Amino acid sequence: MGEKREKSLTERLYYQDSYLKEFKARILQKVKINNRPAVILDRTAFYPTSGGQPYDKGIIQDIPVVEVVEENDNILHILGGELKEEPNREVVGKIDWERRFDHMQQHSGQHILSGALMKIGGLETLSFHLGEGVCTLDVAKDQFTEGEVRDVEECANAIVWENRPIKCYLVEGTEELKKLNLRKIPQREGKIRIVEVEGFDLSACGGTHCRASGEIGLIKITQKEKRGENIRLEFICGKRAWEDYFGKHERIKGIARRLTVKDTELGEVIERMLEEKKEEEKKLKELKEKLLDYEAREIIKESSWQENDKGEKIEIIKKLFEGKDFAEVRELGQKIIQLKDRVVVLFGVKEGKGVKIIFACSYGLNYDLNALVREAGKFIEGRGGGTYHLAQAGGKKAEGIEEALDFALVNLENFTPKQPL
Ligand SMILES: [Zn+2]
Structure with missing residues (x-):
């Protein structure tokens, strides 16, 4: 804005007739609004943004009106291009009736x-x-x-x-x-x-x-x-x-067609489907739990035993999983230490490009698996940690996973807590 404008009054045709779609008017002044061409007419059917109602669009001659604003008593029609006609000439304006x-x-x-x-x-x-x-x-x-x-x-x-x-x-x-x-x-x-x-x-x-x-x-x-x-x-x-x-x-x-029901039955049908889904989720959870239990018992059969420093017998399960979800392997490890006393689990998982190790032992046993996982994790360039009884590490050097598990197996007895439990 900023430039001097002649004091003028635009007659608002829409006040008298809101159904007026086309009108003739005289150009009073051509101005620029933020570098956009604009025109002030002596009369207009274009409504400017005011009182909660947005502006009209349309055309003046063949130039699109992109916005209409009110300034003092003038109505400024901001245009999508320059009007050829000079002040005092007559122009025709048409408003976009559908929008209006x-x-x-x-x-x-x-x-x-x-x-x-x-x-x-x-x-x-x-x-x-x-x-x-x-x-x-x-x-x-x-x-x-x-x-x-x-x-x-x-x-x-x-x-x-x-x-x-x-x-x-x-x-x-x-x-x-x-x-x-x-x-x-x-x-x-x-x-x-x-x-x-x-x-x-x-x-x-x-x-x-x-x-x-x-x-x-x-x-x-x-x-x-x-x-x-x-x-x-x-x-x-x-x-x-x-x-x-x-x-x-x-x-x-x-939706009714997809479910092959009448639309009036939709509420009831969706309620029933949600109920069934809940039931099925519950069943699935129970089945998963059973499967986990079964898998854990099968893996326990593969365990070997060794004697520790004090001549006590402990069972060790070392296993590398491929194509199994890490969270599942972790649950499996936890299940095994629940099912069996005096057992140590040393698991490795290859997951995509990465590898993970997870170590777990029964609560009665005296090992520092946190320290062990940190040491063994070096073979896979891994980082991690945990508690004495459950620890994990993830790394990117997949080829080191066997070495990591072997290191853990051989050095287990060296990793006991500094302060006994
Ligand atoms: Zn109103």
């Missing part, structure tokens, strides 16, 4: 929804935003039950189906305003534009609205969310609500 009508459906829908919130719950609308995808509306309330949401929606949609006229007019003077019983008292002075949903809601608003409530089609609250002291409602109206219904209907139909 969507905004009208959302905005008129918001007025009715705010009216319904006031009527049903005495709730004031604190703020409103009309987004690209969803619209939001904040009310001062702790919580909203599903029942309350339904009541508000039902009230709002009843107003839609009654097809009440929506009128816009100007009012001036505090006395006149007081008589109107507005949903919210405006802060501004001077002429105030009033939007009236006949016999239901009156509010001060500069937006573009449908001529009758029936054009809104449908109002649907899609989400409610706690935001500090307030509740934020997400809602959609008109074609957006239909598109949402269409998409949801397609998805539900697709």
